[in-house]
Amino acid sequence: MSVRSGLRELERLAGRLPAGAELYRLRPDGRVLLADRDGARELGPEAPHGPAGEELLRFIDEGQFAHYLVGDAKTSPERPSNATYKLGIVAPRSAFTPHAHGGEHLVLSLGHAACGLYDAERRRVVEVPLTPGLLIRIPELMPHSFANRGREPLNILAANTGYGIDHEDYAITAAEAERRSETELAEALRAVERGQRIGTVSRRERLAAGLRRLAATLEESTR
Numbered sequence: 001m002s003v004r005s006g007l008r009e010l011e012r013l014a015g016r017l018p019a020g021a022e023l024y025r026l027r028p029d030g031r032v033l034l035a036d037r038d039g040a041r042e043l044g045p046e047a048p049h050g051p052a053g054e055e056l057l058r059f060i061d062e063g064q065f066a067h068y069l070v071g072d073a074k075t076s077p078e079r080p081s082n083a084t085y086k087l088g089i090v091a092p093r094s095a096f097t098p099h100a101h102g103g104e105h106l107v108l109s110l111g112h113a114a115c116g117l118y119d120a121e122r123r124r125v126v127e128v129p130l131t132p133g134l135l136i137r138i139p140e141l142m143p144h145s146f147a148n149r150g151r152e153p154l155n156i157l158a159a160n161t162g163y164g165i166d167h168e169d170y171a172i173t174a175a176e177a178e179r180r181s182e183t184e185l186a187e188a189l190r191a192v193e194r195g196q197r198i199g200t201v202s203r204r205e206r207l208a209a210g211l212r213r214l215a216a217t218l219e220e221s222t223r
Contacts, residue, residue, distance in 0.1 A: 102169030
């Protein structure tokens, strides 16, 4: 898929995203595309939307670039970002109980997933299909669901700001929000529960997955 086609794909999703949510497409050709409610654009030093300094920082050497997802260039022991990072393995054809995190949440999907986001402004649930190489940023306390659409285990890389799994605010469910008398949050989470769908993997996605497995076999056989 060309960059232009990739941008068109993200443009279709961009208008549906709640405010604060972002999608990053990490392409196999090394290009990075970014979508939010304002639209889709390329993130890179040669991107036509603006100079490299607009969204990228120098990454150690001249000609290398970085874009912070958690923390910033001034993060230090005296100014920590206080984030956790983990590898998650999601069972085939399964979904997490809808929840909201006390801190910002980022998930990189390495397979075929589905994420339902509650848009408080529009008072509706938005379904965002995730494919390999899509990273989604979910603002703190945004009710959402997450499911594995595939028939194999799904690997994800997840980062959270502020909270580990054992913290009471890591994943607030509707039942927990009701127990806390957080009525508005509980109602939003119930809406996500009612709209939650695991979804399916399309024929095109199955074909692409087969080609990726073939590519992985070829790469491993050359070592």
